[in-house]
Amino acid sequence: MKTGKCNALPWILVNIIVVISLANGKTRTKPVGQKVKDIDPDLFLMRYGYLGEPPKGISHSPAARKEAIKNFQRMVGLKVTGLLDKSTRTKMAAPRCGMPDMVPPGSYLPPPGVALDPGTNPQNFYVPGYKWNKTDLTWMVHNFSPDLNTGSQRRAFYNALKYWSDVTPLTFNEVAATNADIKIKFARGEHGDGVGNAFDGPGGILAHAFYPENGDTHFDEDELWTQYTNDGTNLEIVAAHELGHALGLGHSNVPNALMAPYYQGYKENFQLHQDDIWAIQTLYGGATAAPTNPPLTTTTTTESPSGGDPNKDPCQTKFGAIFQGHDSRIYVINNKYIYRLNDLGLEEGYPKRLSKVYERAPYHTGAAAYSWRTRFTYLFKGKKVFKYYGFSRIQKKYVTSPGYPSKVDAAFIGRDGYIYLFKGSEYWIFDEARMDVKSPNGKPISSMWPGMPPNIGAAVRLRDGYIYFFKGERYRKYDEYYKRVLPGYPKNKAAPWMGKVCGGVSVPK
Template sequence: MVPSTMASTPACWLVLLAWLTLCRAAPTPVTQVLPSPVQDEAFAEEYLSQFYADVGITNSSFRSITLTSFNESLQDMQAFFGLEATGVLNNETVEAMKAPRCGVSDISKYGHFAGRPKWGKRLITYRITRYTRDLSQSLVDSTIAHAFKLYSDVIPLDFQQIYRGNADIMILFKGGYHGDFYPFDGPNGVLAHANSPGIAEGGDTHFDDDEMWTLTQRGVNLLLVAAHEFGHALGLDHSRTRSALMFPTYRYVNTNGYKLPDDDRRGVQALYGSRTPNPKPNPPPVPEPEPEGPTEEPEPMPDPAINPSGEKCSRSLVFDAACSIRGDLFFFKSGYYWRRRQRDIVLTKVSSKWPQINHVDAACSVPHKDFVYLFEDQRYWGIKAYTKKIIPGYPKPITGLGLPSSVSKVDAAVYVATTGKTLIFAKSQYWSYDESRNQMDPGYPRYISQDFPGIGSKVDAAFTNYGYIYFSNGPRQMEYLLAYKRVTRTLLNYGWLNCY
């Protein structure tokens, strides 16, 4: 029997029962977790420990910051970023801490920079051991070369990419732990870091591959970050100037025609001096393109008996051929060649080095094979790059490469490491030779002016340097960025021979 008190209120029981049923069936509400002052303080302590605390000299993986030094370190950080140095954590300071940045410390006591370290030689080699997934290998190569060139334009250092062995600066893209004491932290935190100059790991540079690397405003611009990190690899500390490349946090700027900001230029020149006088003379007026077609008359053969030493500093100097061999540049003219080793220039007669060869029409180096190919008329020689000696079995006919018998001579040849192809130029056309398959690619010849806009319809000499291809057409030379198919500068040939 139901008690009278309950029988008098059956609706209340029904409502209560329905409410209890709903409570059991409803999911547990999700509480939105918002940053709290406690979380911000923990984040700030970690940030200051990483970027504003002393690094133990006996263990480079150890960083510490005490509670008593928190306010002092916070003041240092606020002063560095141009904030009000109160030593009190506020939203503006936390926002600055959370900006994407370089992984190198902001304080000059940081061990990498003790004693103003710098490289004690003029030619610095670098090697990319692991590439990002976001860009093609050729784009990474050309962008890294461009970043180094920002410095070689203003200081007397040269940079050369190698593909095997140990380089002065070893470069890799990898997320998380990557072999040092400073693992990366995922997207939008630490973007990259680099060591200062020195033996062993000195200059080594690492990029967080959890970032989205681009060449635009989207994601993280590789040119800007690489140029910043290479500043560290050359000995530069962080700058307090917000417009400087070496300011610690990342900020995109338009990279079209980008040059080192004044603050960074003065800093690196204080270490290495200036590259003066400028070896890049003003270009002459660009002539009208030559007409295309197979009826073009062949160039007259130079007289090999004429010593070209008197032409060395002529603004009208035309190269017969050019190539880079194990870091040295060779420029061929009238049966001779100038060899440029760093800043030294030596003139040598071709036949005194290779008695079988009178003059060189074209030359190219294939580094991974350690081969150099020298072309004369309708023959070519294989040279061992290390010894500079002719390989047995040469010369061979150029038709053996797949060129038609109608080609009387090769005008220029250049090996492109990013594609594994040797480009062979004759008159207004060119061929692509696949070095891995040892045969000519199908679909050739093609017209030069169609595939290489801006360089004209003929190539007299071609070579690679700093990640660019340099095409000579008469006395003019075009610095060409193959990945973008565009001319970045127009120079004169004689600028490579210490003529100003």
């Protein structure tokens, strides 16, 4: 009898616990582990921006599919083969954010300050650089998950936002009002964002968010949301990632960054990766103010440990090319030297020899641009195009088509995802897939950017949404929506861009 009572006791206790749990409404059947999902590779690659939508009735070409797989492998740190091997399929099926990694050029992008309709597909608006026009933001929780008590969930969201406020001037306050800037919701399946954004049950897509100035942040209620454990899916970490999107960040190709697309699990004593910090500070600046009285003189040395030119006055540097790189830093190229800029201007240790930073880079680079859509950097010299992934050169092409400009003066990537090339009084659109211009016929610069003079020396579009055009010692700040140069420009470029060493305070935002 003793044995019988001992064997029956656990079963009795389990039934009591289940009855109590059901009475409290807190028990649901959710797997602790993540299930492996069957993935259609083409649909996956289209969903996350690696493949465009093919013409009706036509499938993707093997070459396009292979290039898309390569781009995915580069993005997530796999061996680049272009083959749909086991490791690639496994990665595709892993739990991740529902936002795209790349976006086809020409995607519709609303102007800054225009709120998105809540029913709009967030994937249509992958806009690194979309930002809030204020630093004091509010947030609210529309509904809570039954997986955790409301206090734990509020703490998770508070901590998630604090990661970002600790390194920026941003502040976040929880409110009850439905007009909060950031609205958090748990939902299942199709939940009002369009069929293409429906959640897919346990595993797979964990959450997604809308970019500013919408800020809606949605979590899949079919996940098992947890805190302080390796079981289930950690709410705080996923929330920090999604709120990064709600603040304007895209996905990172740095595997250990918070903004990398794949869920990395619970991490005790979690901290933002430097890549995340650089990205958010590119949009909003750092947490501490820049010095109000920067030194007005520079200190010269007879030797440069970085390999830079000690006789080169940075305040007289010609901007042969300027671009915002894959690491969110601003780079300026002048002949055989490269300068890296941060919020306070020229970074310590720069300039460096260009070829020491960008592998086998050509001297006298005429223009450069980084594509946030494909994650490639392009250097242009004469009719040669040099393609980089990170700092590694992966391709060099001599363009022979007659319509390609003989020397590219300037280049930048637009809000539409296209790279624009400038020569004299004309511009062209660069085709990344062919590494050539889309059309041999250039168009007048004035037709697209009224008020801009010909013979632009360099250009860059920063994540603040403005285009900066450089010519000689001066630069212009251009508002592409009002099609005008901002009042007060042109200005001398040295102090605002090189910063402290030239008597300036910070790089323009």
